[in-house]
Amino acid sequence: MTQHETKSDGKSAADNGLQTEFVERWRDAAYNCYSSGHKFCREVCPVMQVTRDEAHTPTSFHANIVAMEKGHLSVEDVARDYVHCTQCGACELRCPNTLFTGDFYRFRTRTVEVVRAMRALAVDSGVEQEGWKRWVELTDSYRSEPVMGDVEVSQDHVADWAQGLDIPIGGDTLLFCDCEGAFFRTSTPRAAAKILKAAGVEFGLMREQWCCGGPAAEMGYVEKARSFAEHNIADWRSVGANRIIVFDPHDYISFTEDYPRYFGDDFDFEIVLMVELVAELVRDGKLKLTQPINRTVTYHDACRLNKRKGIHEAPREILRAIPGLTFKDVDHVTQWSYCSGAGAGLGIERPDLTAEISRRRIERAAELEVDALVSACVWSERPLSEQGGKRAEPIEVLDLLELVGQSAGLDDEEVGS
C-alpha cells in the first residue's frame, strides 16, 4: 500500500463511455440516498446481517456512484461488492425516501435496479464474475439453467416432470415451469399441474421452454437474458397463448418487469401467479381442500412476492384454508429482513453466504416450535432444506403447492419427498 492512495483517476480501464453514461443515468438517484445517510436499510439486508461489511450495503451501492462521478472509484473497484445482494428489495421498502416521501413524489428508492445496472455495467466493461459467467454460458448452451438435480439439464428433458400427466402442448393458457422445478424439485410443477386440472383450468405447455432469462439479467447479462425472452415469447405466440401461469416468484418478476421493459406495448400477455390463482380457486370453491394435514408450520415470505410485489396475503389465505394445519404466522413486515439467500446469483458466487442466510431463516422458524417451514418460492427451498436437515431437530421445508395438492387429495407422492 502506498501513502494515502486515495486517488485513482476513477476511470474504468474498459470505459468506452459506458461508465460515464451509467453515472449520468443513476447520479441523482444515488444522491437521494447519499444525502439521506439514514442507513435504515442496513439491518434488514439479509447479506449485511451476515457479513456486517459496509461495502455490502445499499448505502455504499449508491455512494459508489457518487464516488464514480467524483472520479474516486471505477467499476473495476466496486464490481465485486455488488455480488453481495439477493435483490430481495427489503432495503427499498425500509428506505425513508420510499416510506415517507414516496407517495407524494411518486418516488421509490430502486436499489435492486441500481445493483442490476452496476452488474450490467461490469459485464459490459469486461469485469465478470467467474461463477456467473460460467452459469450464463451453460444456460446459453443448455437453454436452461445448469441446476444440479436428478434430471439431466437439456431440452430433451425440460418437460420430464410432466410425464404421465397428459398435458397438451399449446393453448390459450400455458404453465411455465422454471429451471429449478423442471430439473430438481419436479414435485412442485407436478403439484401445480394437478391443481390446475382438478380445478378445471385448461392449460398446456410450451413447445420448447427456455430459461426465463431472469438470472442472467440479475447477474448483468442483459442481452443474453433478452435473447431467452425473445425465444419464449415467440414460442408463446406460436401456440396461440395469451395467458401464462407461473409458480416461481423469480419468473413472475421476469415476466412482469423484465419482459415488458424489453418489448414495451408489444408484450400483451396476461401473467398469472399460481399462488394468487390457487387462493382464488379455493375461495370460489373450485378447489376443495379436504384432506387434513396435521402439522405445525410457519410460512416463509418469498422475497420477490412479499418485498418486490407486495404479495403476502394469498399464501396465508391458502394456509389458513388447509384443514388440520396449525399455522404459526410471522407478519410480512417482520419478514422484510428474512431471506433464503438464494436470489440473484448469490449462491453461485458466495454459497457460504446463502447457506448462512438460510440457516438463520431456519432458526427463526425453529424458534416458533414448528416442524416445517412452508415456502412459495422453489428457489428458496433447496438451501433452506439443506439447513433445515442439518439441525438436530430437523425443520422440513415444504412447498406450498405440494401442500395444497396433498390437502386436495391429489397427492401421488409424499409431500416434501
Next chain:
Amino acid sequence: MTSVMLSDPVVEELVSIVGRDRVFTDPAARFNRARVPAPFPVHRWAEHVPDAVVLPVSAQEVSEVVKLANRHRIPVVPRAGGTGLTDGAVPLQHGIVVDVKLMNKVFELDLEDRTVTVGPGINMMKLNEELRKHDVIYPDDPASYPCSLVGGRIGTSGWSLIGGRYGHTRDLVISFEMVLPTGDIVRVGDGGGKKVRKSSSGYQLKHLFMGHQGTLGIVTEATLELVPRPEAEFAAFFSYEDYESAWRSTGALARSGLATLAGVVLFDEWKIRYLRRDDEAYIPQPDSVKAVVAVAMYGVADEVRPAAKRIMRIGKESGGSYLGDEISQGDWASRHDRYATPLHGRLPDRQVAPMSWHCEDASINWSQLPKVREKWHALVSDLIERHPIFDDWGMFAYTNGAYKPWGDYLTEIDVGIWEQELDDESWEAWVNCKRDIAAVSLEHGGSISACHGSCRAGEVDLVPEELGGGFEVMKKIKKALDPNNIMNPGKYLLDSAYEDGGETL
C-alpha cells in the same frame, strides 16, 4: 496534518492479527468508511479516506491493532454504525479504521439482575427483537434507532427520544470494556462488578469514557440495562396558533411530574411550514396551525391511562388543539423515519433538491428557547441568502433531562444542504454559520451539543470556551492516556495537547 504511510508490512501485520478476510485496503472499502450522515465536504472526500479497514471480532484483536498503531504511530479511528450526525467516525488524518460491526453478539442475558451484555456492533432494534421475547427491552431510542450501534452510542454519549422516562445512553449502559489508546483492556463502570448501577468507589470513569468520539479508545463489550417491556404507550400531538403558547405548553407538560412521561417535543412554525411541503399529516392542517407539541408516555397501563387524561387536560388548558389519534399515533410511531429525508429539500425557487440533513443539537434551557430560536433562524436565513444551496427545515426542541425532563432541551435547527453543489466557498460559509450557531448556544448558557458531540468543523472552535478550564483537563487526560496521539487524532482540537513538548505523530 502529519503524513502516515501504511506500508505493506503493516498491512501484513494487520492480517496476522485479524486474518486476511477482515483487512481491507481496496478503494471502495476505504471510501465507504470515510463519511457519516453529518454534512460532509463531498468535494473533498479524498482527504478523509482511511488507509486500511479492519473488522475485528474480539477485544484482543482490537488491542493488538491499537498496539500495532502505537508502534508505527498510525492513527486509529473506531467506527460502529457510522450513523453519527457529527463526524466522530470520519478519519480526519487517515490511518486504520477499526470497524466493530462484526462484534455484534449477545454474550449474556441476565433476567434476574436485569442486564444484557453485548458486543459494540449490535443495533438496538435488532437487540430488542431478541429481548422482547423475554418481555424486556433496552430502551435506548435515538432517531437512528433502526441502524445505529451500541458502540457508537457510547462513543458519542447518545440521547434517547424516550430518555425522560428511561434515561439516555449514559444511564442505560451500566459498564463496558474498553481498549485504551495504549492497547490495554479495562472495564469501566460506576465501580464493582459489571452489573452494579451505583457505586462510589474511586473515580467515576464511566462518564469519562462516554462521548469522547473515539479519542480515548474503543468499546469492545457493554453491559446494558433491561426494563420491563412497556405494556402501554400513549402519544398526543397538540397544535397551537403561535409559538409562544406552544413553548409554554411544552414547559407545563414537562413539569407535570408524571413518572411515565417519556418526552415532549416542540415543533416551531418553520418546522410546520417545512412539513406542509409534502407530509400528508400536515398538508391539510389549517393556516392557524403554527406550532405543534408532541408528548409521549410509556409504562404499565395502570399508570399510563390515568396519566394520559392529565396530559390531555394540560394540553388543552394551555391552548392546544388535539390533532387526533391518527396523527398522534402514526407520527409518533414513524418518528425515526419521518422528519428528515432528502426530498423535503427546497431551493429558494421552491424546486426540489436532494439535501442532506444537518441537525444542530444544542442543550438549551427552557427559558432561553424563544431567543435562541430567533437568532438561529436569522443566521440560517442569512446563509441561504448568500448561498441558496442551504434550506431552513425548522426547529424541534426535545426534553433533554433523564427522568426529570424539564430543565433543558435538546434544541435542534435542521438545515438542508444540497451537497451536490458544495464547493470550497459554500463549505466555508457553512462552517462559519455553524460556528455562529454554536456561539448563540453558549451566549444563552447552553451547550453546543446534547447528543451528537461538538467536534464538527466550526463549532469545535468554541469547545474550549464552553468547557473553560475543563478543556485543559481534557487535554491532560488525552495526553496521559494516549501518549502517541493515535486515537482519532484531529478531533476536538486535542492535537493541541501535544504541542508543548509532547510527542506527536
